[in-house]
Structures are given as C-alpha cells and as structure tokens.
Amino acid sequence: MIQYFKADPWKIIEDGFNPEMNEIAESIFSIGNGMMGQRANLEEDFSGKTLQGTYVGGVYYPDKTRVGWWKNGYPEYFAKVLNSTYWSGLTLVINGEIVDLSKIKIASFYRELDMFNGVLNRRSTVTLNNGIQLSIESTRFYSLVNKEYSALRYRFKANQNCSIELTNIIDGNVVNKDSNYDESFWNEVSQESRDKEMFVAVKTKKLDWLLATACISELTIDGETHSGQNKNSTSSKIAQTTYKFDLKSKQEVILVKHVISSSSFHHPEETVISNAQNTVRKMSASSFETHLEMSSKAWNAKWEMADVTIEGDVSAQQALRYNIFQLHQTYCGDDPRLNIGPKGYTGEKYGGSTYWDTEAYCLPFFLVSSPSKISKQLLIYRYKQLDRAIENAEKLGFTNGAALYPMVTMNGEECHNEWEITFEEIHRNGAIAYAIYHYIEHTGDNSYLLEGGLEVLLGIARFWAQRVHWTEKKQRYEMHGVTGPNEYENNVNNNWYTSYIAKWCLKYTKECISNTQNKFPKIFAEIAKKTKLSIESEIANWRHIIENMYLPYDPEEQVFVQHDGFMEKELIPVNQLAEIDRPLNQKWSWDRILRSVYIKQADVLQGLYFFEDDFDIETHKRNFKFYEPFTVHESSLSPCVHSILAAKIGNMDKAYEMYLRTARLDLDNYNNDTEDGLHITSMAGSYLSVVQGFGGLRVKNQTLHLNPVCPKHWKSYSFKILMSNNPVNIIVNQNQTKVQNLGEKNLTFTYKNQTISLNPGDNWES
C-alpha cells in the first residue's frame, strides 16, 4: 500500500496533483457538518475523472424496486442518497482560455484538510497553455455553528496583465452517477441571479423534497470591491453571475461565496425559499473569516473531548484523528431524524442512511467520547421509526406489535430488496436492543426507556418470540432461515449469534419491564396499555423460549457453532488460500463463497464481543482461535471486533495487525473503492480498537474499567472519556497508565481489577 497522502498529526495533505487519484482525493478531502456535506471537487472546470457530489441530510429519492422475481414483503422503493445542488463551482477564463487542471501545466499543488479547524485549503500554481502563470488559493468549509451555511473563498493572481471572465455558478442540474441513463431526480422550481445574489430552487421528482440554495458573492480586486458590471443569467436549475474585467499582474482577486442551503426536511415547504434568501443576506453581513473562525472554534471545542493522541507513530495518529473527524462531520446529534449513512456525505453508493452499523459501531464511539445527548438522539431515531418497524414486520406476517427494524432505511421504511438480507438478516433487531442496554449501562440514564425505549424493546422481543419455532422432535426452540453478520452465509438455520442475541433480547426486555413496573408503575401502566401487553402470558412464553432456545455448540472443538452445518464444511484456513483467490467476493462465485467456511465479518465473535461477561476467558480464546483463521474480513466492520478480542485474550500482535486493517482503510485505499466515498461507519472501528482494544476500556453499570496495554509500535497514547458527562483523561505508555479526573465529580474506576477513587482534578498513576 503506497501512502499517497502525506503523514501529519493534524492534517491530511496532498502534495502534487495526480489526476488518476482525483476521485479518491475528492472522497478523502470531503467536508461536512453533520447536516450537509460535499466531496472535494475542484472549484474550476475539470474535464478529467471526477465524481461530483453534494449531499443534504434527509433528502432522498425513492427509486423503484426492480427485481427478477418479486417477493411478498419487498419494499416498493430504494431510498437513494441524492446528489444535489452544487454550490462551490466556478468557471475561470483567462485571455480566452478555460482554467482546467486536467489541461494545463501544474507547477505546484498542495491540498490540506485541516482537521483541527474543519477546513479545506488548496494552493496551486499553474501555467496555462497561453503562457499565463496563475497562483490559486481556495478555502472551503461547512459551518459547524450555522448548519445551513457553507462558504468558499477563492483567490488568484496572474503573473501578467490579462483579461478575466469569472463565472460563479449555483448548479441544480445534477444527476446521480448511479441513475439510469442519466435520469435526473430533480425538477426545476425557480432560479434567479441578480446583482450579487444567486438562487436556485429544485424539487425531487418524487416526494417533492424542496431544496433552495441561495448565494451572495463578493468579488474584490486587491481588496477593492469589484465595481464593474456583472452579467447575471439563469437557465433551467442554474443561476450564474459572470464578471469580466482586466487584471493587472500580481493583483489579487478574491471571490467569496456565502451559501445557504435550506430544505423542506427542515422547514415548512412554503418558507424554504425565503429562509434561504433571508438567511444568506444575514450571514453575508459577516465576513468569510468571521464565520470560519466561529466554525473553527466549534471544531476545536469538539476536539477537546474527542481527540485521541498517539505518540511515536504519526501515521497512526493522523489516521485515528481522520476517522474521528469524519464521524463528527457525518453526525452531530442535532436532529433525531438523521443518522449515519455508510458513506456519510462523501458519496452516493449504498443509499439509505441507516444500517445496523450505527448501533453496533458508531454508538459506542459517541457514547465514550461525546455528551450522552448525542447518543440518545440515535436511540430516539429508532423510537420515532417504531411504527414503521411494526408495519414492516406486519408485511412479513408478524402480529401483535412485533417490530422488525429495516436493514437499510432513510425514514423507517425498509429499502433493501434482496430476500436473504431484507427478510433474513434480522440480527439487526438485536443490535438495536443492545444499543439501549449499552446506553443505560454507560450513562445510567433510564429516561429513554420511559420515553419510548421500552416500547422499542417490546416490539423487538415480540418479533423474536414469533420468529423462533418449537421443534417437537428436539423439544427446543430453533430459528431457521436467517443470515448472520457473516453475509457469506445466507438462509442458515440456528445462527448462534442471531439466536443468542434473540434470547438476550427476551431476557433484557423482561428485566426492563419488571424494573419499570416496580419503579415507575404509572408510566408502565400507560406503556402496557398502549402496547396491549398481556404481561403474564407474553412473559411466560418468553421465559419458555429463554429456557429452551437452541444454541449450537460443538463439544469436540468446544466452540459455539456459527450455524447448523458449519462444522461439516471443508475447514481450510484462510492462510492456505492462494493469493489469486482473494478477495473472495471478486474472485469466487457466490455459491462457492456460501459453501466455503470463510467468514466475511465477525459472527460468533461479534457475540462474544457484545456479551463478553457471559463467557470465561478460555471460551473467548477457544472461539477466537477457531474462527479467526477462517475470517477474511471482507467487511470493513470486521477487523475491529477481532482486534478488541485479540487484545482481551492477550494476543497483542494479532490485535495490532487487525487494528492496522481498519485504521487507514480509506487513507490508503485499502479496499480499492475509496473513490466511491468513505467507509464512515467502519471508521468507528479503529477508535474502538484503540480505546476498547488497547485501552481495555469498558463501562459497566456506570463504572469505568481499564485494562490497558500500549502497542510496542507506539510510545504512548491517550484518550478522553465522559463518565456521567464528567471528562476523564487516560494516558497509557509502555510502562504506566495515568488517569486524570478532569471533571467536577468523584470518579471511581477499576484498573486491572484494582478499584480506585479519584477526586475532581486529581491524577492517578499505575
């Protein structure tokens, strides 16, 4: 793997321009603010390979489901992430020649993503075919303070007198790369260009999402406001302003674009356009620099808690900060209707915004390092979609308020349409319940349970109770026709992970019901009434299932069996596979993959990770030893779980090897698909590998537990954690661990089974 982007603790740096890498760089340098975001498309015209992408949270397109054999229960549509109005483009013509970086000589090119301040900078020096030398600088950001605001400052100088034609564009005439025959998903609403103001409103062809993008531009030449005439023009879905002027050698031109993007996701339809127009006028009263400074301060504050330092490995330091940065760019917890798409605001692949990745990987990240209200928003998101999950289960024949959360969704409706996933990869329901448990364990905050969480648990428990069946012959409950986390097996019976989490959901729901009934009888009575809970008979049924749930176990290997029939496979470890066969998903036919023993991502081990206290360390070791050699980690969500478990069982070499596979996945284009966008949700994995894996951090019953090791490749590392929103700093080096109570409350924690109490402001060293 060649490291194309330069190592730096706080920046991602591209030094020199390689047009072959352009689409990858566009992904890597993506910026956003949790509500909107954008790929790092060059501002100027570019005729080389590029994937233009601008995305607005919550706005999607319902693309009609097309399958070979329609199956009952399939969703009508697939919610496509929508490429939307492109606000940061311009066309620069100098002495009649268009500036196009794929057609001119580039003397220098330097791009940096300043993660500490959340800003994208570029400096380049180019020589046009007509001989004119230009130096260009651009700075772009999405405000972390005003979430509808984004801005560009674009400066340039020429080395000789020349005539300039600079066209500033707001372009709503965009198509998704994956749309059929360049079909546009947007209809024209209105566009205007008048003086310094431009404005484009477009509406999705289906669902009528309205998006208004308003822009106010400032053009200065050597600090003087440009006084010449603009030519304002519009065409369908496009607004333009063209400035023509003569430029003297070394004079500096600065174009600033203040942009507001408002959508009907956030505003009543009738106010969307006026909101965009009015807000941009207000915002443009302050300078670009003022807005940037405010946004930078907000980023700096975020880093105060979110940062993880690594000493002795700049590349690791950079990668981890990058992953943390991108996660915070994707999700800020402002709006409980938004979630964390697998590509965030960096690409259009996959569609939908929410997978089980959110609960399994992202929530633990936010839980440790962000105020608990952010994690709570993720829980509330699911409660708001409970009705849809119940509808979804009903479509599949479930009754009595059973809920099946979708595999992929934008608004609560399922939008995946392959039966082995849509109908069978149901373990996602378990992860959603587990997230509630995890949140309460960490925060001690029961409020979500009372405000909807118990209903969510109940819907999920009811689903499992109906999804298992009693086998008369074996006198036990089995669960057939499922796809586990390892998607390289479809439609199996008795997937250990799925059955285990199903059983756990029933137990946990029972527990929560009982606690709520005791502590909050009045609220509980209301919930029971609303959900028509037949408490005795339902719970008796659950108890029978809990007591008789079949969980496959192999007495010879003394390991849990991934699912029925797994042990009858050819058990050839991955290291005996020829290089030419990898990755399997590109080299083998699907039936061969399915028949093989190879595991795409942690499955039994995912269960051990979630429920570690249910099993002794020897069980961990045996199962890890058995399954790890068959795991190909062809999902970006896999290595982190293996890394954490390896650290737990003391196999630090394996833990570090697995950590490396997740840490620089996108920065080094490990999966050869970074051009499509970033693997946002799996970025949480590298954080968890460090904090839970190396740091051995767990929070149980609101108590912090630490069991840290420092990888031998590092001098030290440190991270912060919020315990009851009380910050704690943990520093681990090769010899010692230091814990600093940065908050205002007492802190009790365990260090390798030793219990320690720390007063506010105090430090402890091992």
Place this chain on the structure above:
Amino acid sequence: MIQYFKADPWKIIEDGFNPEMNEIAESIFSIGNGMMGQRANLEEDFSGKTLQGTYVGGVYYPDKTRVGWWKNGYPEYFAKVLNSTYWSGLTLVINGEIVDLSKIKIASFYRELDMFNGVLNRRSTVTLNNGIQLSIESTRFYSLVNKEYSALRYRFKANQNCSIELTNIIDGNVVNKDSNYDESFWNEVSQESRDKEMFVAVKTKKLDWLLATACISELTIDGETHSGQNKNSTSSKIAQTTYKFDLKSKQEVILVKHVISSSSFHHPEETVISNAQNTVRKMSASSFETHLEMSSKAWNAKWEMADVTIEGDVSAQQALRYNIFQLHQTYCGDDPRLNIGPKGYTGEKYGGSTYWDTEAYCLPFFLVSSPSKISKQLLIYRYKQLDRAIENAEKLGFTNGAALYPMVTMNGEECHNEWEITFEEIHRNGAIAYAIYHYIEHTGDNSYLLEGGLEVLLGIARFWAQRVHWTEKKQRYEMHGVTGPNEYENNVNNNWYTSYIAKWCLKYTKECISNTQNKFPKIFAEIAKKTKLSIESEIANWRHIIENMYLPYDPEEQVFVQHDGFMEKELIPVNQLAEIDRPLNQKWSWDRILRSVYIKQADVLQGLYFFEDDFDIETHKRNFKFYEPFTVHESSLSPCVHSILAAKIGNMDKAYEMYLRTARLDLDNYNNDTEDGLHITSMAGSYLSVVQGFGGLRVKNQTLHLNPVCPKHWKSYSFKILMSNNPVNIIVNQNQTKVQNLGEKNLTFTYKNQTISLNPGDNWES
C-alpha cells in the same frame, strides 16, 4: 372454476364474446407448428384488452442483467422471447366506421380450435354503429408441412350496399409487453408494398437477428378477383395494401394472406429476404385450401399415434387432447437447436427456451408417443450446448471439463440471475443425465452415447464430483448450498433429491464408460482423448463418492429427509392452513415460505418417481404419506408426479385428484395467469398422469410394462405407444385391458407381472 370454453372431444370452443376473457382466449386459441406460433389476436382492430404476440423459434433478445448486488458468475444478459412481426392483422372500414369488436354490437361469436386439423376458425355476426350488419368468418393456420408458411382466409358479407376500405397489414413495429418504457427490440431494415406483395424485414437491435416476412394477398368478391386499384404504402417496419371498393348487399369478400416468415436462425443472413420473397411466390401458386388440407393431413397423421381417448368424460377428453396438441405445436423435433419454452409460442413471459422441464416432463411424453428421433433431437440439443455448459461451470470455478447446464437458456448460455437458482438449483444437471438413461432404456438406441452423450455424462459427472465435499468429521461426502426442485427452500445442505441424483449420475456415467470401453474401444479411446479422461483416478474418486455420499434419512419416520433441518420445522400439514393463506406465494413473505414446511413441488417424491426401482413399495408409501400432506403444488409441474406415485401405491382417489389439478390448468385458468400464455411444459404432466399413472406404463430395458387401472369417473381410455418405433395400442376399461400390436414386430410385454408375447397384428385381453 367456471368452464368458459365449451366441452367437445376434438375442439376448443368459445361461444359468445366476452371482452374480459379476450387475453385468456388469445392464449388458449394459440396456434403454431413447432417453429413459429401466434396468439389468437383478432384480425380486425381491437381497442379492448389484448396481448398481441407472434413468435419465431430461436430468435431472441439479450436483455441486460440488472441486479441489486452483482455476484460473480451472473450471466451478462437474460434471453428474452421476442414478440415479432405481426402478419395476420387488417383494418376493415365500412362506410367510414372501423370494425372494432370492442365498440360494436356482437350478435354472435363462435371461435373454435379444431385440434384434429390444426386450424383456428371464427364466425361472427356484428352490427356496426352505422347499422350495417356484417357476417365475418376467418380461418388461420401455421402449416405443419412447410414450416415457414402461415395463412389467413378472411371472409365477410354485409346486409346492405356499402363502401369498403380494407387495409391489409404486415406490422414489424411491435414491442414486448415486458420491455422497459415500450423500448423496441427491432430495428428497421426494409419494407415494400407493391401490387399483391408486401414485405417487411427487421433486425434485432442486439445480435442482429434478421426476420423477413413476405405476404401475397388475394382479394375476391363473389369469387371474382378484385380488379380495382390497391393503394400500396409503407412506413417504418410496416407494409400495407389498401383496397377501396363498393360492396353490394350479400356479396362475399374473401381476403387470403399467404405468408412466409424467414429468419437468419434458419438461413444465411444474405438470403433471408430473398428466401421469404421467393418462397411466398411459390406457395401462393397453390390455394389456401390446398395448403390447409396438406397441413390438416399432417396433423391427422400425428394424431394417429399421439391421441389418447377417454370415454365417459368429454371434458377430460378435450383437456388431454388440448395438452397433447399444444405440446406438438411447440415442438416437432425438426431442429436440434430448438427446444420447448415454458410458454411455447403463446406468450413472452419467462424468456429463455429451455428449462429442466424438457428432460423431466416433456421428453417422457415424446418418448412414449412419438418416433424416437424426436426425443433424440432433445438430447442432441444438450450436446450441442456442452461447450457452453463447461464454460458456465468454469465461470463458477469448476475445472477439468465439469459441465453445469443452465437453469434457463436460449443458446446454451445461462440467462437466469438469482443466485439461489442460477448457482444452486443444480439438480437440473441430473435430469439431463437421466434423460439420456431414459432414452436408452426406452429405445435401446446407444448411438447418442457415442455421438456425444457420453461426453455430456462425463461433464455432468465431473461437476458433481467437484460439487460435493468430504467432511472430515463425518467421514462422508456432503453437498451444501443447493436449491432442490422444491424452490420454496433455498440454499440448503444435503438435499436428498439432488444428492441422490448426483450419486446416480456418477454410477451411471461409470457404467456407460465401462460399456463403451468394452463394446466400442476405438470410439471410446477418441472420447477419452478428447475429454482428457484420467480413467483410473477419476473413476476411483467417483467410486469413493458413490460409496460415501450422505443421503439424509429419518430413522423415526423411516423416510428420506428432504434436506438437513427439514425435520426440525413445524410440521403442520397443508390442510390445516387457512384458506386465506393460499396460494402461499401470493400471501406469505419469502422468509416465511422458506421457513415453513410447505413444498412447492415434488422433491423427495420426484426422486422416487425417477428411481422407483431402487426402493420397495413400502418406502414409496411412507414417503408419499409423509410428504404429500406438506405439498402445496404451487408449481404446475408438481401434481403429475404425485398423481403417478399415488396410482402406483394404489391410492386412486388421490391420483385422480392430482390428475385433475394438471389436466385443465389453462383451459380453466386454474392459476389465474393464462392470459400471459399457456403452461406448455406442464401439459406433459397430464399425459403422464394418464399413461404412467392410470396406465401404469413403464418401459425398462426396452420392455413394456403395464399395470393399468381405469379411474371410476371414466368408462375407458386408450393410448398408443411406440416400442422400437412399433405402434402398440392399449385400451383400458373398468374390467379389462386390451393390448393391440399394431406394428410389424413381435411384442413382449408384462401385464401386472405376467409376461405376454404378441405377434404383429394380434390383440390380447386381460
């Protein structure tokens, strides 16, 4: 089920016109000659519901595969059956009013498909909105003698003097109903209309299939050739001739269309057009009536052998003849590149032309009732596609000449694209091998083995040898990841039927190799060289598999287990299902179907049917008793197997019940989808139910075995069979069976274990 079409032993009759039934009638009255065919679209303009369809064997369109998640090994395209140039249409305008049966008063309407003569007749009397009364008669057929020839005779009279504008059309401007956004699959080549001749040539947009349709028309008025002017015209892909004349009351107009359709499937591309034009000129030298008579005689001769009579049940008689008729319309064995599409030439649904239906159901039909060369063509078809089957297996990672025949194909390439079918429903390979065995058992003709059959068997055997795997733990071969004939289970392990037929294929191929080696050492040496057969090591490997193949068995129930895990399902019989849940495939979600015990079509029982002599009658009874209650027969291919087995085990009520489900499937629109076209391949099932089921007919080692019963609903039934191309007639009534040796060779047969010898011309009675 309302019987819309009138019962008649030799005709299908529609008496009265119901526009709601039009599309169903269009399917039912379809005509063809094994090379081409057509739905029974009304000749005149019709603005009601209609599915226009004209099909030419071998000509198809490669529609691009579109799936959610592309899997390695998926075919690039799906071979779509092509709707092609429509030759039998006309526009009739009387006193300015277009004759359109959906807009005028119909006094009488009578349509009959005369199966004995292979001709479609229609008579109707209508009153136009302008008051003119018309009587119309049309007669249409596809010649069974000259396969490119089809013809129409259209007569009419008016009850008063009127002006006529009659436009005769050849229309190549057709689209498939299932094409996206009315996309046309045909490009214009050329069209002409001159005097009595019309001509349209079109070419498919992909693959460049050329189709030329040439027509010569004759128009007479009261027997006199029309002497007025024609107006000839053409537009893109259309040729027309318009006749304008004044008609006197009661004068009879007769329009005859002689049509030749030639395609580049049958002719070198450069001669297609000239062949169509020259042939139609030659053909039009003889009258419509002469051609019809020749074709009728050919049909009469076909019936000589093919007919099955049933006395005492006109409706059963009609249905059985209808099924036989449609099978012969679809396949005549003239061309080894053609096969039997599931909808024949009666609709465009499904695509592809060849499924395992051919070998499993259609071949046994032709084997009994047609000269053996017809069946042999079906075998040759597969040999011609062996290279593609080997390529197909290679795409899935198989080596050493292993062959996987496609699930659906037009030219040997797979064109289905759902992994659980394409990659896993591999039992089709077994049926193709079984067909070779069956053919040889029946005919004693080993020639196919030497001419390619052995290579086919070898490719199939090699596939199975690689598709199984050795399980170290269980010390046996297992086969994982398959879909059996019961498609309501996907991706199962150790499907009994598939594993059994795989093992059988290995045994049979071993036997054939050994026999060929002994009897034809020279030819064998050539085959061994060509196929790079390592005879000792390969056969040793096969022997090991044969001896150690796992075939799941339940010792408690003493039945074969459909596949691993089947017995752990909820074993609730079909008769306990609520009516509202049926049919499952319209009412239940796919996961629920998969998890349920319900069987779409015979699976274990299909194996008992194929390999009956491997099992005693008690085994048959136990397995039938166990599986039949779980079978929903939602495939049209299912009831016949159950009917035959029920008859075998003496359960005549069940046998008759199952026979009824297959007999009038289309005539009574049992599956509510006849409008899409007929279920051609399953039509063989009702024939087999009678002949193999009630008649107890088997042919083993070229010896005829009979074990007949007459259903109590019938007086008697009779059928013919060819033994070594020697006709034998079998008549069964309630008390007695009569066997007539109609041929010129001695006949030895068994009747209920009694061996009988019959001289040529002799009869025997039980």
